[in-house]
Amino acid sequence: MGHKNLFNDWADVYDIVYQGKDADVDFYRDFTLDADGPVLEIGCGTGRVYLELLSANVDVYGIDVSGPMLSVLRERARRREFEPQVWQADMRNFTADQTFNRIVVPFRTFLHNLNIDDQLATLHRIRDHLTPNGKLAFDVFLPDPEIIATKYGNEMKFELERDEQTYTVVQTYRLEDKVKRYMQLDRELFRDGERVGSVTYRHALLDKRTVELLLQQAGFDDWTVYGGFDGDPLTSADQEMVWVVKP
Structure with missing residues (x-):
């Protein structure tokens, strides 16, 4: 699995496509504000969440597999006179000289x-880097059979406005492997008819029971799952699964 190259060519336009995607920021800020020690963000990317945690005076560190994404983060931090503590690492095998x-x-x-090996490797690294009273939070979408049946395979387009420029996003979701259960997203970004960025990546399709089994296998035994970032119960497939986990 080529984690490293997924977003390297997408770094310069990532923030254009994902502008306004901030429903999770308040949740992760609140989750980390009362931390009794340092915080680690895995997959800090261009700093969409990370810089907001820094702005809230959270003692936050960050890792990401993409060097170009981290370069964007550092430049954004410099403009805000922040000093980020981030480094390039893979979530499956990262190490740090402290716990969080x-x-x-x-x-x-x-x-x-x-795959299960990578999922468990990541969870084991996380558990090894948590303090005894630490907590993990992450979010994953819940696969909706209706959406998979009606939207996957169909090209979708939408427009974005950024810096008085109009961009068109063209994307297609596909069920790439029905046995191993993962999807693929092909996404392109156009400005004035010219392609300015593209990315292809895959996501595992994990239901609630599978996540619970993974957590248990990785040595966790205390967790809560919410339906979205406002603490609502998980009751339908159109909600985001938001997990809060203790060692």
């Missing part, structure tokens, strides 16, 4: 682990 009281994995980053 909170670890967060926002924006479905965990789903880039397509």
Whole structure:
């Protein structure tokens, strides 16, 4: 699985496509504000969540597999006169010289682990880097059979406005492997008819029971799952699964 190259060519336009995607920011900020020690964000990318935690005076560190994404984060931090503590690492095998009281994995980053070995490797690394009273929070989408049946395979287009420029996003979701259960997203970004960025990535399709089994296998025994970032119960497939986990 080529984690490293997924977003390298997408780094310069990532923030254009994902502008306004901030429903999770308040949740992760609140989750980390009362941390009794340092915080680690896995998959900090261009800093969409990370910089907001820094702005809230959270003692936050970050890792990401993409060097170009981290370069964007550092430049954004420089403009805000922040000093980020981030480094390039793979969530499946990262190491740090300290443990963390909170670890967060926002924006479905965990789903880039397509197989059980990678999923468990990531969870083991997280558990090894949590303090005894620490907590993990992450979010993953719940596969909706109706959406898979009606929307996957169909090209979708939508427009975005950024810096007085109009961009068109063209994307297609596909059920790439029906046995191993993962989907593929092909996404392109156009400005004035010219392609300015593209990315292809895959996400594992994990239901609630599978996530629970993974957590149990990785040595966790205390967790809560919510339906979205406002603490609502998980009752339908159109909600985001938001997990809060203790060692």
